[in-house]
Amino acid sequence: MTSVLITGAHGQVGSELAAAAHARGWAVTALGSADLDITDAAAVDAAVTAFSQDSASDPDTGARNRAVIINAAAHTAVDLAETDQERAYAVNERGPGLLAAAASRHDVHLVHLSTDYVFPGSADRPYEPTDATGPRSVYGASKLAGERAVHAADPTAVVVRTAWVWGATGGNFVKTMAALERSRPTVDVVDDQRGTPSYAADLAAGLLELADSAWLADAAASGRVLHLTNAGETTWFGFARAIFAALGADPERVRPTTSAAFVRPAPRPAYSVLSGQAWAAAGLAPLRPWDEALAAGITDHPGAFAG
Numbered sequence: 001m002t003s004v005l006i007t008g009a010h011g012q013v014g015s016e017l018a019a020a021a022h023a024r025g026w027a028v029t030a031l032g033s034a035d036l037d038i039t040d041a042a043a044v045d046a047a048v049t050a051f052s053q054d055s056a057s058d059p060d061t062g063a064r065n066r067a068v069i070i071n072a073a074a075h076t077a078v079d080l081a082e083t084d085q086e087r088a089y090a091v092n093e094r095g096p097g098l099l100a101a102a103a104s105r106h107d108v109h110l111v112h113l114s115t116d117y118v119f120p121g122s123a124d125r126p127y128e129p130t131d132a133t134g135p136r137s138v139y140g141a142s143k144l145a146g147e148r149a150v151h152a153a154d155p156t157a158v159v160v161r162t163a164w165v166w167g168a169t170g171g172n173f174v175k176t177m178a179a180l181e182r183s184r185p186t187v188d189v190v191d192d193q194r195g196t197p198s199y200a201a202d203l204a205a206g207l208l209e210l211a212d213s214a215w216l217a218d219a220a221a222s223g224r225v226l227h228l229t230n231a232g233e234t235t236w237f238g239f240a241r242a243i244f245a246a247l248g249a250d251p252e253r254v255r256p257t258t259s260a261a262f263v264r265p266a267p268r269p270a271y272s273v274l275s276g277q278a279w280a281a282a283g284l285a286p287l288r289p290w291d292e293a294l295a296a297g298i299t300d301h302p303g304a305f306a307g
């Protein structure tokens, strides 16, 4: 039996993790921000202590359970982080560091989520986990600081970077495009930022596979970082056209524009495709192509994108 503690459990990825872990019959402790503020050291210690005690052994067999914390909590408001640095670092660096220290003290595995925005975006091939980082935004810098805080406190923890997350829960690009499709004749979307849209439900399935894997349990491992996205790549413009098509709207209503014409408070990496080679080398299944996931997600959750 695997026991999982999910932090940030009401977010896009956290909610899918909780649902998928329940569906697998795992023992699930799903804590939203109101249940556990990961920046509160005493609360983190209490939650991890209780989790480790509850998951110590299977009540039926007496066998020791595998206990895994998956940290899906984050300050993800990328533009807001530019002016709210204190909060961004509290949630994205200090909180993960506290979780990692508690995980290490209680001999519990930790999987910590991070982002493509740790990279500068100047590459011309998919980023490997070992490639040099160089965040261009406060959000990216705070997430990189979080990766380092996690590994400093718990060298066996696994950092999983993902990108361009969307799903049925919470606000995201697919919902924004669906709303614009209903309200505007045309929409201009940047065509000079490349990445990989990643469906939260697929990420959750991959993360649970990792949580259950022999690879995770390697006690001699240190400083591990993996990349997990759906397969393939596109631009935000390409993604928007695919969303219109999946909604049954004319994709030609989406027009290409540039980042220079659409300036935002936080700069975005121009290229942030993440290589899945390390994920596959760990014996874990790659996720399906992003456009297949898009079609499936919209079909599976017709109400979520209907406005």
Ligand SMILES: NC(=O)c1ccc[n+]([C@@H]2O[C@H](COP(=O)([O-])OP(=O)(O)OC[C@H]3O[C@@H](n4cnc5c(N)ncnc54)[C@H](OP(=O)(O)O)[C@@H]3O)[C@@H](O)[C@H]2O)c1
Pocket (backbone or CB within 6 Å): 007, 008, 009, 010, 011, 012, 013, 014, 032, 033, 034, 036, 037, 038, 039, 071, 072, 073, 074, 075, 076, 091, 095, 113, 114, 115, 116, 143, 161, 162, 163, 164, 165, 166, 170
């Ligand atoms: N969204 C993306 O496009 C994207 C891209 C790359 C990587 N990622 C990474 O993937 C992970 C999951 O992202 P997501 O899209 O699922 O994010 P999300 O939907 O914004 O969810 C994050 C959750 O964290 C919670 N949270 C915020 N501060 C907290 C605190 N102090 N203590 C506990 N919980 C707190 C939030 O709760 P409240 O709403 O109540 O504050 C929210 O439910 C994050 O590590 C993120 O950095 C996301």
